[in-house]
Amino acid sequence: MGIRTAVVIDDEVDLTTFLSSILEENGFSVRVANEAVSGEQLILESPPDIILIDLMMPGRTGIQLFVKLRANDATRDIPMVMVTGIKDQIGVNWGDIVDRYRTRRPDGFVEKPIDPERLMKVINGVLSGDAADGEVLHG
């Protein structure tokens, strides 16, 4: 198996450093972006195996990026894991987003504060396809 690749997109530099460290320690090659536009470019240049997106980036760009990537044929099927705080989840109506954009929910959620083990459990679960159809893995 080749090296798995990931793209981490978070406006918080320390968090991208933290997440990328964890992923790298677990054999991932990681590219990071601190804002949605450059993150999208990274993904389109070379689609990774998994994408981690901070849900609550400024201007709700995290959700916008998610919707955009899901709408793009090139990136639709790449597993996406949203990094969230509980507060971030409030006000996000995934059902509405799914219906409106005819897409599917994120493949996983990772809550802050980040626990490396929980993070990897979700990522491995998403990549191995452990989740049943429609199930979203939480960590």
Added chain:
Amino acid sequence: MSRGIRRAVPIYRKFLLENKILLFFTCLLVFLSSVVLIAVYWATHHAVSGMLSGRAGEAFEMWGTPIGEAAAAEPAGGLPALLDRAMAWDEHISYLAVVDSAGDLLACRVRPPSAAPKLEAYLTAPVEIPSRDSWNPRDFDEFSFPLSVNDKGVGGLHIGVSAKYGDRIATRAALIAIMLLVMPGALLIGVARIVIRKAIAPLKELTRVADEISAGNLDPGFDFGIHVNCWEIKNCQRTDCEAYLNFTQQCWYIDGTPCEGYESRFPQKLEGCRTCEVYQAHRGDEVVQLADSIRHMTNALKASQELLVSSGDFQKRLIQNSFDGIIATNADGVVNIFNQVAEALIGIPQSEVLGRRQWHEFLDEELEKAMDIPISHEPVRRVRGFAPREATIKRIDGGRINVRLAGISLYERGIHIGKVFFFEDMREIKQLREDLIQSERLAAAGQAAAGISHSIKNIMDGFNGGVYVYQVGRKGRDEEKMAAGFGMIERNVKIISDLAKDLLNFAKERQPELAPHDPRKLVEDVIASVGLPPESKISVRVEQSGPARNVMLDRYVFHQCLSNLVNNAVGAFAEGEEGNIVVELGFAGENAYFAVHDDGMGMSLQTISKIKGGMYSTKGSKGTGLGLQVVQKVVKEHMGVLTIESEEGSGSTFRIEIPAGAVPERA
């Protein structure tokens, strides 16, 4: 005479009408009597004189010749006997005097008692015949005839008749005439009095009616004129009409009768009805018409009275059932309206207040001045008083109640006639307001707690991440990673330190410790403390307008406040983006202002609204929203104002304006 008239006029005016009429007829009678008296007297006197003159002439005709002959004879012996016979011939003759041609008295006879004393004197002492004027006093009328025999004058015959005879006759005639006039006249006056009384009786009745009406009885009960049945005259069978088969009230007194052309209503109805054939059949003299007008007037008055009473009742109910307390006063400040709400709130019954107490026993006397202030300058309606405001009213037990109070001064044609106060019990509203503030505080606190919790989680990620990266680096002897991890820990230490400061500043209720400070120096310190990394492409500079002056402020919290704004401005730019931040400071009148401009990403109106509203941050997962809350709190503590202007894509300006304080200008 004029004085007499002036005295008489007021007396005359007090006479009753019938007496005035009788006085007139009496005066007329007296006048006529006088005229008749004079006329009859004169006419009679004249007639008698004429008659006597005639009699004297007749006497001369009868006795002139024999008397002339007797006078001419020597001696004139038979003259006295002749004179006696002549005297006896006509009793009207008072005296006869014969004189010769020389004028000497030859003989005379005087009929007592009518003889004049002078004549007697004349008879006893024969002298020259005096002139008529001297020996013919007014009591006599004398007729002189010349005596002649054979055409030869022999003397004269003077026949005297008593003038008083004519007077007597004339007087008797006049008196008889007066009696003939006065007696029937008096009778006529007596009859006239009766007739006048009868004629005036309706007026007296109307006077009685008018007195009753003015005393307040609008149903005095009177009836004048002929009662007519309108349905018969008009051949009408309108059973829906109130006048139909109404034998007690005439149709022109009934409001809204559906007669063709006369369906007018009070008060104009009678004017139209007067031309109707029905009314014409009833119509009597002016008194009847006056009575009709008075009845119509009382009906109109009754209708107005009912309307007034009903309006008054409605207003009373309105006042009593108002949700607001109402206190109204007359021009002297004495309370004349005190409704139920006022009773309940103040704790004193209306009966003990109305007409007895002054308004300032319940409201602060200082309001007197406020009642004189114009609150409306409309040309048609000028209102003096004050708009609703929070105030207190005094209870009778000495306590006070919070109310929302308004007051209006009442004027009528420019004259102050009283005041009216409206007040609403604010105790419940105040409690609700305090409950709302408390719940808002709790909600804000809850929101703050949520925001802080979120920030702490992020900070924990920073710490955990820093430790993890440091450990990974140490394990792999990767100094770069170790440095990165340590840097993460350092940064998050600062973040949590700032958070703690913000929490402290936000939570603490404190009075600002004001002291004069140089605003420029403060801003420069803030910029220095922001700590932009050397590679940052964001420039921050200060711009000062106007002369330098110290400003009274609490340096510690104001530093924090400006730091938050500058940090927010830094956060408006993306990582590595080029940008400009200008901190402008200056003075606007007595106020000092600090404005932080950035040309970063800007904010939408929705975002501005959210950040003004509470704990909202545009910094994604990084922000607590607490920073801006701290800014708002500090500005408020300094009695200032924070304004936010922003345009998406163009940048934002956060401007604080605070009173500069009474600080002397720096040299």
